[in-house]
Amino acid sequence: MSKNSKFVTTLMCIGFTFLYIPMVLLVIYSFNDSRFVTVWGGFSTKWYGELLNNQLVIDSAILSLQIAFVTACAAVVLGTMAGIALVRFGKFKGRTLFSGMISAPLVMPEVITGLSLLMLFIALENALGIPERGFWTITIAHITFSMAFVAVIIQARLAGMDESLEEAAMDLGGKPLRVLFDITLPLIAPGMISGWLLAFTMSLDDLVIASFTAGPGANTLPMYIFSKVKTGLRPDINALATLIILTVAIGVFIAGWLMLRQDKQRKVDEQMAAMETTKDEQAA
Amino acid sequence: MSDNAISNESSIQERSTLSWLDDKLQQSWKFLLLLIPYAWLLIFFLAPFILVLKVSMAEPAYARPPYTPLWEWAEDGYLTITLIFENFSYLWEDELYYETYLNSVVIAFNSTIMCLLIGYPIAYGIVRSSTSVRNILLLLIILPFWTSFLLRVYAWMGILGQGGELNDILIFLGILDEPHQFLYTQFAVYVGIVYSYLPFMILPLYASLEKLDMTLNEAAADLGAKPITTFLTVTLPLSIPGIVAGSMLVFIPATGEYVIPDLLGGGNVAMIGRQLFNEFGANKDWPVASAVAIALLILLVVPMMIYQHYQAKETEAA
Numbered sequence: 121m122s123k124n125s126k127f128v129t130t131l132m133c134i135g136f137t138f139l140y141i142p143m144v145l146l147v148i149y150s151f152n153d154s155r156f157v158t159v160w161g162g163f164s165t166k167w168y169g170e171l172l173n174n175q176l177v178i179d180s181a182i183l184s185l186q187i188a189f190v191t192a193c194a195a196v197v198l199g200t201m202a203g204i205a206l207v208r209f210g211k212f213k214g215r216t217l218f219s220g221m222i223s224a225p226l227v228m229p230e231v232i233t234g235l236s237l238l239m240l241f242i243a244l245e246n247a248l249g250i251p252e253r254g255f256w257t258i259t260i261a262h263i264t265f266s267m268a269f270v271a272v273i274i275q276a277r278l279a280g281m282d283e284s285l286e287e288a289a290m291d292l293g294g295k296p297l298r299v300l301f302d303i304t305l306p307l308i309a310p311g312m313i314s315g316w317l318l319a320f321t322m323s324l325d326d327l328v329i330a331s332f333t334a335g336p337g338a339n340t341l342p343m344y345i346f347s348k349v350k351t352g353l354r355p356d357i358n359a360l361a362t363l364i365i366l367t368v369a370i371g372v373f374i375a376g377w378l379m380l381r382q383d384k385q386r387k388v389d390e391q392m393a394a395m396e397t398t399k400d401e402q403a404a
Numbered sequence: 405m406s407d408n409a410i411s412n413e414s415s416i417q418e419r420s421t422l423s424w425l426d427d428k429l430q431q432s433w434k435f436l437l438l439l440i441p442y443a444w445l446l447i448f449f450l451a452p453f454i455l456v457l458k459v460s461m462a463e464p465a466y467a468r469p470p471y472t473p474l475w476e477w478a479e480d481g482y483l484t485i486t487l488i489f490e491n492f493s494y495l496w497e498d499e500l501y502y503e504t505y506l507n508s509v510v511i512a513f514n515s516t517i518m519c520l521l522i523g524y525p526i527a528y529g530i531v532r533s534s535t536s537v538r539n540i541l542l543l544l545i546i547l548p549f550w551t552s553f554l555l556r557v558y559a560w561m562g563i564l565g566q567g568g569e570l571n572d573i574l575i576f577l578g579i580l581d582e583p584h585q586f587l588y589t590q591f592a593v594y595v596g597i598v599y600s601y602l603p604f605m606i607l608p609l610y611a612s613l614e615k616l617d618m619t620l621n622e623a624a625a626d627l628g629a630k631p632i633t634t635f636l637t638v639t640l641p642l643s644i645p646g647i648v649a650g651s652m653l654v655f656i657p658a659t660g661e662y663v664i665p666d667l668l669g670g671g672n673v674a675m676i677g678r679q680l681f682n683e684f685g686a687n688k689d690w691p692v693a694s695a696v697a698i699a700l701l702i703l704l705v706v707p708m709m710i711y712q713h714y715q716a717k718e719t720e721a722a
Contacts, residue, residue: 124529124532124533125631128525128528128529128532129529131522131525131526131529132525132526132529132530132541135522135523135525135526135602136526136541136544138522138599138602139544139545139548139599139602139603140544141563142556142559142560142563142599143548143551143556143559145559145562145563145569146555146558146559146562149562156567159567198440198441198444199441201437201438201440201441202441202442202445204437205434205437205438205441205442209434209438212438214442218438218442218445219712219716220712221445221446221449221450222445223711223712223715223716224449224708224712225449226653226711227652227653227656227657227707227708227711228656228657228708229656229657229659229660229661229677229700229704230657230660230662230677231660231662231677231680231681231697231700232456232660232680232697232700232701235456235680235684235693235694235697236452236453236455236456236697237448237452239452239455239456239459239690239694240447240448240451240452240455243455260448261448263444263448264444264445264448264449267441267444271441295426296433296434297429297433300433317550321549321550324552325552325553325554327553327554327663328662328663328681331681332684342552342554345552345554345555345558346554346663349554349558349561349667350666350667352561353558353561353562353565357555357558360555361552361555361558361559364551364552364555365551365555368547368550368551369547371550372543372546372547372550373543376539376543380539
């Protein structure tokens with residue numbers, strides 16, 4: 121039951137309005153016929169057409185999606201390894217440094233991460249001739265910060281789970297790697313999925329780190345958007361924003377609905393199991 | 405017959421190689437599991453900082469890369485190391501940098517307080533809502549996380565501009581007579597930071613308030629405490645971990661923010677992240693850009709350690 125006073129409810133309404141009004145306005149003005157973003161000139165979808173005919177937008181979007189896909193896959197593997205190590209390995213040499221390197225990227229200002237990675241790539245380029253700046257340097261940079269977010273998600277999920285299942289499997293003679301793949305990984309799979317999605321969206325969204333590490337040739341979608349909006353408002357960018365917001369909203373609500381359904385199913389299963397147990401006990 | 409024997413033998417051998425590999429893997433998987441992410445972070449997270457430190461002590465040069473090497477082997481075999489602290493004293497003596505640093509910290513600090521004041525009632529309200537409403541509200545807080553940060557900042561360019569909605573409303577209400585330029589001011593930067601970082605404040609607050617045992621509040625009420633007394637003496641002290649975590653998640657990145665001061669502040673609001681980007685991009689002075697980065701890092705080390713401390717405590721508690 122809700123126990124909120126009118127005061128708290130009012131503050132909440134103001135807060136949510138503040139969070140959502142800008143996005144609502146972005147969407148409304150994407151259907152504006154006028155070239156001036158804040159002057160309403162009638163309903164039109166012409167900016168969407170213009171957007172889809174803009175080869176620069178399409179190219180940079182494809183590049184961004186490719187980078188985000190590779191980033192998400194690699195970040196899930198590395199982040200899951202780091203998360204398991206931090207929760208299940210107890211104390212080991214260099215643990216403080218390791219956990220520091222996992223939590224620092226979460227708050228590190230992007231300009232610092234971007235500049236320092238560029239220095240590394242340039243030093244490597246001078247010494248070894250690789251990597252050429254572009255797709256791979258951006259991807260490596262994105263993997264580095266997003267694996268930290270995945271590790272934190274995995275850590276939270278593993279910490280809330282007791283070790284008895286894994287221990288039981290070991291006692292029954294399961295080899296350590298088999299236990300890892302058959303017991304631990306399925307248990308943290310939901311965390312891995314949300315980690316993958318988070319890494320994907322963070323990579324897709326990043327402007328600053330990509331600007332530092334991209335080099336002259338590569339242009340990601342945020343870099344394209346930034347170069348356009350620096351000089352002012354543009355209705356085709358509103359159309360692009362609407363497409364992104366819609367995709368995300370649909371995705372988040374489907375994910376939320378699936379999780380809710382899974383939760384309910386689990387509760388039903390648990391109740392069934394509890395009933396079976398009582399029946400067994402009565403029979404005995 | 406003999407062929408069969410040979411193939412049997414070789415398959416046995418193959419199997420034993422496989423099982424040898426398997427044994428090795430079973431023994432060393434823990435080591436590998438730790439080694440791979442550890443090595444990745446050492447190479448791509450720690451080593452770059454050392455390089456930045458190195459470049460910050462070099463001299464700018466017209467070369468590729470545009471700075472002098474720190475060490476050189478002289479002809480007689482002696483290693484000469486040249487460390488230049490000029491870049492740092494340049495930062496120290498130039499009033500512009502000093503003021504920019506100060507301004508960034510003040511803006512980040514004030515924004516953190518504002519996020520806390522706006523975010524606390526929201527987190528509190530969500531925790532006390534019924535379960536079904538709570539899930540929807542939480543989803544609404546998380547949703548902005550997944551949409552483009554850049555585009556949400558861009559949205560404010562329209563609202564705050566001279567023809568924007570804020571002016572429309574204020575003129576409609578009779579507060580303003582003619583349009584006022586809110587965009588490219590300090591006010592716009594504050595709005596942008598508070599708006600963008602608010603979810604980072606609300607989520608840790610929610611997490612710590614959710615764990616709070618509501619029977620404590622009921623006990624306080626039964627013992628005759630007024631709601632405001634209960635809040636100040638029970639709820640607020642117990643939510644301090646959430647307040648600290650949320651504040652650090654806002655303060656640290658906000659201090660080094662680049663996009664918001666650039667798009668909403670124009671050239672009128674000096675912040676260090678923007679300064680660093682320009683020093684690097686427009687001025688091509690890598691040693692000074694590196695020195696700015698190191699100085700910013702030193703400024704943020706203490707808040708980062710506080711954050712790390714609470715983060716570690718949270719994980720242990722869970």
